[in-house]
Amino acid sequence: MNLGTIFSLSTLLNTVNTSTIVILAALGCLMTDQAGIMCIGIDGMIIIGAFAGAMGSWLCGSWVMGLVFALAAGLLSGLFYGVLVIRYHSDEFIIGVAFNLFAQALTTFLLRTLIGQSGSFHPTTGEVVKIPVLQLGRVGDTQVQISIMVLLAWFLVLAMWVFLYKTPQGFWLHASGEHPESLRSVGRSPEKQRYFASLGCGLLCTLAGAYLSMGYLSTFTENMSASKGYVAVACVIFGRSNPLIVFFATLLFGFIEAAGLRMQGFIDPTLTATFPYVGTILMMVFLALRQRTRRGHRAAK
Amino acid sequence: MKKCVSWILFVLMLVTLFSTAASAETPSVAIVLANTLGDRSFYDSAKEGIDRLEADFGTVTKVIHCYEDASQYEIGLDQGAQACDIVVAVGWQFWDALDSGVILEDYPDKKFLFVDNGLADRGDNLMSIVYAQNEGSFLVGYIAGKMTKTGKIGAVGGQDSDTINDFIVGYKAGAALANPDCEVLVQYSNDYEDPAKGKECALALHSMDCDIIFQIAGKTGEGVFEAAREAGFYAIGVDGDQKYINPDVIICSMVKDVGRSIYEVVSHPDEYFKGGTIWKADMATGFIDVVYGTEDMPQQVSDELKSEVEELKQKIISGEIVVPTTLE
Numbered sequence: 274m275n276l277g278t279i280f281s282l283s284t285l286l287n288t289v290n291t292s293t294i295v296i297l298a299a300l301g302c303l304m305t306d307q308a309g310i311m312c313i314g315i316d317g318m319i320i321i322g323a324f325a326g327a328m329g330s331w332l333c334g335s336w337v338m339g340l341v342f343a344l345a346a347g348l349l350s351g352l353f354y355g356v357l358v359i360r361y362h363s364d365e366f367i368i369g370v371a372f373n374l375f376a377q378a379l380t381t382f383l384l385r386t387l388i389g390q391s392g393s394f395h396p397t398t399g400e401v402v403k404i405p406v407l408q409l410g411r412v413g414d415t416q417v418q419i420s421i422m423v424l425l426a427w428f429l430v431l432a433m434w435v436f437l438y439k440t441p442q443g444f445w446l447h448a449s450g451e452h453p454e455s456l457r458s459v460g461r462s463p464e465k466q467r468y469f470a471s472l473g474c475g476l477l478c479t480l481a482g483a484y485l486s487m488g489y490l491s492t493f494t495e496n497m498s499a500s501k502g503y504v505a506v507a508c509v510i511f512g513r514s515n516p517l518i519v520f521f522a523t524l525l526f527g528f529i530e531a532a533g534l535r536m537q538g539f540i541d542p543t544l545t546a547t548f549p550y551v552g553t554i555l556m557m558v559f560l561a562l563r564q565r566t567r568r569g570h571r572a573a574k
Numbered sequence: 575m576k577k578c579v580s581w582i583l584f585v586l587m588l589v590t591l592f593s594t595a596a597s598a599e600t601p602s603v604a605i606v607l608a609n610t611l612g613d614r615s616f617y618d619s620a621k622e623g624i625d626r627l628e629a630d631f632g633t634v635t636k637v638i639h640c641y642e643d644a645s646q647y648e649i650g651l652d653q654g655a656q657a658c659d660i661v662v663a664v665g666w667q668f669w670d671a672l673d674s675g676v677i678l679e680d681y682p683d684k685k686f687l688f689v690d691n692g693l694a695d696r697g698d699n700l701m702s703i704v705y706a707q708n709e710g711s712f713l714v715g716y717i718a719g720k721m722t723k724t725g726k727i728g729a730v731g732g733q734d735s736d737t738i739n740d741f742i743v744g745y746k747a748g749a750a751l752a753n754p755d756c757e758v759l760v761q762y763s764n765d766y767e768d769p770a771k772g773k774e775c776a777l778a779l780h781s782m783d784c785d786i787i788f789q790i791a792g793k794t795g796e797g798v799f800e801a802a803r804e805a806g807f808y809a810i811g812v813d814g815d816q817k818y819i820n821p822d823v824i825i826c827s828m829v830k831d832v833g834r835s836i837y838e839v840v841s842h843p844d845e846y847f848k849g850g851t852i853w854k855a856d857m858a859t860g861f862i863d864v865v866y867g868t869e870d871m872p873q874q875v876s877d878e879l880k881s882e883v884e885e886l887k888q889k890i891i892s893g894e895i896v897v898p899t900t901l902e
Binding site: 283287414489 | 610611612613614617618639733734759760761762764765767768769770771773774775777778780781782783793796797800804805806
């Protein structure tokens with residue numbers, strides 16, 4: 274086995290570029306987890322963001338407008354989830370699952386009726402303008418390319434950490450999930466915090482989707498999130514909603530997947546395909562063992 | 575009141591009777607897809623076939639999508655058989671549903687066509703079409719073997735299955751003939767519907783020095799072209815002439831003309847439809863080929879190489895070269 278091909282710069286770049294989708298979605302998910310209404314509908318929000326981003330970018334011929342379309346769709350998705358879960362007290366898991374199915378069907382329907390194409394989106398005129406990529410020169414044989422969304426995602430991880438643990442607003446958000454009554458006793462509304470979290474979740478997840486359809490690729494295909502949202506949920510649970518730990522968990526997942534691909538030459542390819550899922554199970558077992566001493570699941574303070 | 579209702583029902587019955595009689599002039603055809611359209615290769619090719627039937631003969635057509643949901647395969651075939659005279663099952667995934675024979679017995683008057691896998695002797699109303707994808711892959715492998723500068727070429731396969739490996743053995747044999755030192759690396763995406771996965775696979779192959787990559791993964795292959803554009807290597811298309819997708823990086827395509835094979839069988843059922851048999855659509859009959867897009871697109875493959883490929887093609891047709899296969 275040639276370890277050079279597995280632990281190479283290209284593997285690292287691959288990891289960084291693909292895990293950005295999961296990082297952004299996980300940041301959104303952890304906001305709702307902090308507010309006590311964990312959203313597993315993020316897979317659907319990614320698909321909606323991917324669709325709106327590709328459409329905006331194609332219609333207006335500009336990636337900025339693509340992002341604007343995606344973020345607008347994110348606000349709507351967040352509001353939809355928020356109203357059902359916060360205003361009408363629906364079960365957040367059922368709404369989350371329903372939202373995932375709904376988003377998949379809605380984007381499929383819109384693609385077929387508005388554009389008249391099925392399966393995937395291939396504009397006959399114009400193209401999906403991609404989010405700019407930074408060329409950072411060559412190292413050896415490898416051209417180092419990083420999308421600006423990758424840097425934005427990393428910045429957002431730090432910003433989220435500062436927000437959650439260093440600002441009063443962050444504490445309110447956490448209190449709305451941990452102990453809403455005490456938040457109410459100081460005259461703050463936990464519902465407002467939750468709405469804030471669910472809107473933030475919508476924005477971040479659709480940003481992840483926009484990166485998928487107009488950053489990493491330049492097309493929209495039905496169900497293109499390929500369950501990355503569920504990986505993000507697993508990372509959030511593993512990292513107990515601490516942005517920094519969640520960030521490393523997503524990188525680890527990305528690395529397992531990228532390395533798995535490169536191991537196909539040595540190991541049976543049907544086995545390497547299971548690596549990300551085996552990784553998830555191992556992480557969950559680790560978590561369960563660790564949590565035996567700390568009762569119950571709570572978002573990290 | 576009762577009389578009125580019975581009159582309405584009687585008129586309705588007449589209308590439906592005549593409307594079915596009218597549509598029965600040319601056989602209607604349903605394609606039942608194991609997944610869904612939009613891959614710009616396999617499934618879209620089948621759709622093109624029935625679109626041509628509709629244009630040429632006014633055939634009534636129907637598309638049923640199963641979204642890779644195993645519980646839908648039998649239901650999809652059933653729906654197709656209820657609505658149309660000829661049912662085309664597109665994808666090897668229908669093996670179990672057709673092998674059980676329940677559908678075939680339920681609709682003895684309908685004709686079933688199984689595309690991309692072979693089931694013989696399951697009844698007079700089922701015919702299978704298999705394709706000699708190894709022959710076309712041999713030629714694109716030869717082109718890649720001649721054109722590689724690093725001495726390494728790659729292939730992204732949808733999954734580690736017999737049909738996909740049939741492409742790969744042909745590709746390897748062609749590359750070996752062109753350049754005995756040429757190394758062929760393969761990555762399986764384990765998914766036909768995930769372009770992001772296709773891009774990762776292609777970038778991984780490129781990082782191992784492959785400078786020409788053959789995509790054999792349907793919609794996943796879109797990501798291979800994306801990677802080729804970004805990282806600057808050549809790609810080879812599959813199933814249809816895919817060069818138009820990106821003429822600068824796609825040097826040629828291996829055509830497996832699913833659409834035309836369906837067209838021929840449905841439009842000339844007396845000539846082609848033979849129940850209980852497996853028909854092999856190959857290079858000699860023109861259903862497998864190598865194409866280079868249109869004249870106005872930039873051509874990366876030199877004219878000398880194209881004529882060499884043409885000679886090889888004639889040798890395959892005449893049987894002088896027998897390309898290895900994983901099937902049968």
